[in-house]
Amino acid sequence: MLLVVYLVGLGLCVAGNTASGTSHLVGTLKDRLFAPWMVPLWLDLGHDTRLTYGLPEDADHHLEIRPAVSRPARQGNGPATAVLRFPATGDHSERGARWRRLAVATVLAEEDAEQAGVLPAAIGAALFRVAGNDDLEVRIVRRVAPDYESARSLRRDETALEVRVRRRDGELQLIPLPPAEEVAPLVDTAPPGGGK
Amino acid sequence: MADRFRSSIAALGAALSTEWNRFWFTPAPAQRLAVVRSLAGGLGLLLAWSWAGDLMAWFGPDGIVSPEVLKAWRSPTALSLFDVARSSAAVWAFFLLGVVLLGMLTVGAMTPIAAPLAALFWASLLHRGPMLVGPADDVLAVILWCLAVGRPGDALAVDRRRAGGAGAAAPSWRNGLALGLLRVHAAVIAAAAAVAQLKADVWWNGTAAWFLAARESTRVDLTGLLAGSEIVTNVVTHAIVLFEIAFAAGVWNRWTRPVVARAGLVGWPLIGLVAGEPMWGAAMAILAWACVPEEAPER
Numbered sequence: 198m199l200l201v202v203y204l205v206g207l208g209l210c211v212a213g214n215t216a217s218g219t220s221h222l223v224g225t226l227k228d229r230l231f232a233p234w235m236v237p238l239w240l241d242l243g244h245d246t247r248l249t250y251g252l253p254e255d256a257d258h259h260l261e262i263r264p265a266v267s268r269p270a271r272q273g274n275g276p277a278t279a280v281l282r283f284p285a286t287g288d289h290s291e292r293g294a295r296w297r298r299l300a301v302a303t304v305l306a307e308e309d310a311e312q313a314g315v316l317p318a319a320i321g322a323a324l325f326r327v328a329g330n331d332d333l334e335v336r337i338v339r340r341v342a343p344d345y346e347s348a349r350s351l352r353r354d355e356t357a358l359e360v361r362v363r364r365r366d367g368e369l370q371l372i373p374l375p376p377a378e379e380v381a382p383l384v385d386t387a388p389p390g391g392g393k
Numbered sequence: 394m395a396d397r398f399r400s401s402i403a404a405l406g407a408a409l410s411t412e413w414n415r416f417w418f419t420p421a422p423a424q425r426l427a428v429v430r431s432l433a434g435g436l437g438l439l440l441a442w443s444w445a446g447d448l449m450a451w452f453g454p455d456g457i458v459s460p461e462v463l464k465a466w467r468s469p470t471a472l473s474l475f476d477v478a479r480s481s482a483a484v485w486a487f488f489l490l491g492v493v494l495l496g497m498l499t500v501g502a503m504t505p506i507a508a509p510l511a512a513l514f515w516a517s518l519l520h521r522g523p524m525l526v527g528p529a530d531d532v533l534a535v536i537l538w539c540l541a542v543g544r545p546g547d548a549l550a551v552d553r554r555r556a557g558g559a560g561a562a563a564p565s566w567r568n569g570l571a572l573g574l575l576r577v578h579a580a581v582i583a584a585a586a587a588v589a590q591l592k593a594d595v596w597w598n599g600t601a602a603w604f605l606a607a608r609e610s611t612r613v614d615l616t617g618l619l620a621g622s623e624i625v626t627n628v629v630t631h632a633i634v635l636f637e638i639a640f641a642a643g644v645w646n647r648w649t650r651p652v653v654a655r656a657g658l659v660g661w662p663l664i665g666l667v668a669g670e671p672m673w674g675a676a677m678a679i680l681a682w683a684c685v686p687e688e689a690p691e692r
Contacts (some may be wrong), residue, residue: 200417201568206578211585217592236470239516239534244582244590246528246635248668251604254624289612289673291443297610299457302524316457316524322456323450340606345600348620352609373477 204233207240214243253341258300258357259284261336262324265361281328300337304357314360318371321362332363334374417573420564423452423547425687426571430545433677434499437515440598440672444518446622452484457557458522466523467495472518487531491518498540501550508545512537529606529672535578536679543571553584576644580658582677584641587634596634599627602667611669629667636660644684657681 213219213227227241235241251253257388262281283300284293303320306312321333337358343350359373444451451458452475460476478484491514497507513686515534519526546552547562595601601689603626620627640660658681665674 205579207577210687211581212448216589230466233470236468237472237516237520238512238538239519239531240538242531242535244528244531244585244669246582246586246592248586248670249604250593250594251601256606257609287400289610291440291527291529292446293668294527294610295443295447295522298525300528305442306524312465315462319457319459319462320398322690323455323459326455327450340609342604345603345620345623345626348607352607381557 201353206235210235210241211243211245214241215245216243216247219335220360234346234380239376251344252307253339253355253357256300256339256341256352258297258304258339260296260303260320261338262302262321262328263336264330264335265363268313279328304337304339307358317358318362318369321360321371322364322369332361334359334361342383354359417570419569420566421569421572421687422564423544424549425546425560425683425685426543426545426568427538427550429536429575429679429683430501430504430540431499431549432682433533433676434495434497434511434539436529436672436675436679437495437511437533437537438492438499439535441488441495441518443672444522444525445488445492447529448484448488449481452478453481453527454479459513460522463521463523467520467653471520471523472517474517475521485500485513488518490514498537501546501552504550504552505544508537509541512541526675528670529676532582532673532676532680535582536575536676539571539574539578539683542574543568545571556624568682572683575680579677579680579684580641580644583637587637590637596630599623600619602626602629602633605668608669611667612671613666617665633664633667636664640681647686650684651686654681654684654686657684 208232209223209227212224219227232241247255260281260283262283263279284290284296288296299316299320303316306316307314319334321335324333325331333359336356339355339357340352341355342352359374361374363370363372431605450456463476475484475487478487489513494507494511495502498511512534515530515537518528519534544562544565544567547565547568551560562606589611590596590601593601595604602615603619605611606613606619615629628635637655639649640653640657643649658678661677662671662674666669668674
């Protein structure tokens with residue numbers, strides 16, 4: 198009897214944990230009857246190992262932590278700042294893979310109201326001591342591979358998420374940073390002597 | 394007429410019951426499960442090593458995965474022994490205890506205790522940092538719980554030597570049950586992977602292998618080979634999916650099972666390497682080993 202119950206639970210967990218979502222019926226049955234004992238055992242698994250869908254979120258992600266500086270300084274007009282990178286460049290180990298998963302999870306969580314901002318703040322706060330600074334920029338970079346048609350092209354880096362995390366008077370503050378192009382300095386194209 | 398119907402139903406029920414009992418509860422020798430035990434313990438140690446390097450950065454008192462982060466992340470029913478470890482020393486103590494349990498499982502020392510406790514440790518570790526967990530961790534969790542069901546310490550184990558048993562232990566229905574569960578999970582995981590992949594265009598248009606190989610994190614650089622030939626790229630992509638389907642279906646047929654299970658010993662690690670998930674490939678190869686039929690009697 199226990200075996201039958203487990204096999205039903207296994208089927209519902211696979212059906213109820215797919216990236217495509219699940220029906221209300223399957224979700225309710227799983228959550229009410231099976232999740233309470235299968236979750237603690239780490240058996241509430243979908244096993245939908247897609248490996249890749251060729252989407253940006255399937256690309257390699259990494260974390261970059263740097264002391265917060267003004268935009269112009271970071272764009273090359275100021276002193277260079279040390280950047281901590283997780284995982285380190287060329288780290289192909291399982292340990293490195295865990296940092297990449299953390300980076301992906303941080304980006305994906307921004308779409309969830311309950312989880313948004315939680316990980317970026319935690320990453321920043323945990324790394325204050327390592328970076329020796331209480332005002333950091335946390336940037337998650339995804340290294341997107343070219344399509345097969347342009348296979349000879351190089352991978353390109355995209356900023357998937359960028360926030361500033363700082364501690365002021367013991368309080369943690371999270372400041373979203375808009376994409377660089379949105380804060381680029383305006384160039385006055387008006388003719389000398391005034392336009393109008 | 395009604396009597397004939399009733400007797401047919403009864404016969405069918407009896408046949409199903411016999412087949413069910415034969416599949417799940419036929420006593421099996423411990424050798425195959427013992428090899429699964431050693432390999433799973435070894436893989437567990439390797440995976441534990443990948444957690445150890447950054448244990449404090451993730452789970453330390455000032456680590457990234459703080460209790461507040463977990464609150465937003467975990468299911469309300471999730472539990473972890475690590476939740477009570479608030480200091481660095483306590484986190485390390487729990488972790489090292491788990492490593493010792495995995496080591497005991499590998500060599501088969503105090504297996505009846507080590508197997509369930511290793512599974513409990515592993516589930517606790519994964520619940521402590523769910524966003525860091527990869528597919529190899531998931532598969533290992535399943536294998537460890539299956540080992541806890543069987544008697545994997547009855548062969549190739551320190552326990553066996555201590556007991557002074559030079560000969561093999563008697564076959565046990567618990568070993569048969571554990572091997573049956575491992576086979577079911579092997580098929581389910583392979584099928585679920587194939588279904589997940591077939592939802593995406595890249596697995597149909599044959600370019601998925603390119604996206605796997607072009608990652609910076611890949612262990613084997615196939616980009617030169619794949620970029621040079623679209624046909625090769627298509628072959629690799631389709632071969633992965635076809636292998637998964639063949640494995641999921643093939644382990645249920647007495648003629649195909651020996652072939653696909655043995656092919657899994659090579660195929661899964663190769664897929665793992667190409668996909669940049671070598672540990673997952675290794676974990677699936679362990680499941681494939683559990684599917685290789687005993688020489689006799691046929692289960």
